[in-house]
Amino acid sequence: MSAPTAARSAARGPDGRGPGGVGATTPARGRGRSSAVRRAPWMLMAPFLVIFTLSFLLPIVYAVGQSFTRVERSGLFGEDGTTSGFGGLANYRQALEGTAFVESVGRVLLFGVVQVTVMIVLATVLALLLESASARWPGAFRTIYFLPYGIPGVIATILWSFLYVPGLSPVVDVAGLLGIDVDFLGPSTVLWSIANIVTWAYAGYNMLIIVAQLKSIPGDLYEAARVDGAGPLRIAWSLQLPLIRPALLLAIVFSIIGTLQLFAEPQVLQSVSTAISNEYTPNLAAYNSAFNNNDYGVAAAQSVLIALAAFVLSGLFLALTNRKDRS
Structure with a gap:
């Protein structure tokens, strides 16, 4: 080769x-x-x-x-046909010009400030008590506190309405025998009756979120705190509360979003309370615009505004808490 x-x-x-x-x-x-x-x-x-x-x-x-779509109907009930086209911000303008929708937003903001605060404090206290060293049968009590969350909001509201309606409620009857006039469904009290239902349903859910965070705390930290002479209250305040902060933030953000989505409870109570209008909450207002007024453009605009409000409020809350951490 x-x-x-x-x-x-x-x-x-x-x-x-x-x-x-x-x-x-x-x-x-x-x-x-x-x-x-x-x-x-x-x-x-x-x-x-x-x-x-x-x-x-x-x-x-x-x-x-x-x-952004505007629908024009011909005839009294639209029997002569409808035309649709780009409406710009007309739907948003109509939604914001309606005083009932703006009032409903303010109403749920007040609801959120009070109800979310009470619920988170209650959930935190329950979680700390169940995870304390002296707690007995914590698993059974966790299940009991969580059970209301498994009941649909409509069913829960119907159950609670039996305790709110005069003539059916034993609470109202007993208060009447004592000379106390109680009206759970009046204009000034029905919002807090709804808050009671929501707190009862979701306190256990938020409690489990906090309990999960508490279980992630190493046992060595508890032993070190006890060696330093810290009692249960001191451990809860100086050790547990700072370490469960992420769980608290998560529960608060979920609660803020849920507050703006308030719908089932006021809709069910509307049948037994004249104080609840068709636009009592933002979601009820959007539902009323769509299915009672057949104005789907305004309903869509209201829905977008609700979503933006939830996004902005959650973002502001997280920004404020993160700013405090940096400072």
Whole structure:
């Protein structure tokens, strides 16, 4: 074999496929394998992304688009046809010019300030008591406190209405025998009757969030605190409360969002209380605009405003708490 032929044979390798034989195809196989690795997460996430897009993103996009759509009806009831087109901010202007909607926003803000504060304090106290060293049967009491959360809001409101309606409520009857006039469904008290239902339903839920954070505290910290002579109250104030701050922030943010979504409780109590109007809360106002007034554009605008309010309030709360931490 001549020298050039031997050189060409050595360059091809023993199997004639080039330098390294089979290994000559390794880069191409490596590129194919890395491409498959990159596609694998997207293929696994595809079902979730499809469901998330159809059930979450598309309704939001449609609602935002609907909020800028103005529908004009011909005839008294629209019997001569309807025309729709871009309405700009007309729906938002109409929603904000309605005093009832603005008053409903102020009403739920007052509700949130009082109810969320009371509920978070109650949930924190329950969690600290159940996780104290002297607590007996904590598992049973956790289950009992959490059970109201498992009852749908409509059913819970119906159950509580039996304690609010005069003639049915033993509380009202006993108070009447004592000469005390109690009206749980009056204009000045019905909001706090609703707050009582919400607190009863969600205090146990928030308690479990805090309990989960308490269980993550290392036992060595408790032992060190006891060695330093700290009692139960001192441990709760100086050790547990600072360490459960993330859970408290999470519970408060969830509660702020839930406050602006208040709907089922006032809607059910509306049948037994004349103090609750069709626009008593922002969600009720949006429901009334859509299904009683057939004004879906205004309802969409109100819904977008509610979502923006929840986003802004939650963001402001988190920003204020983070600012305090940095200072």
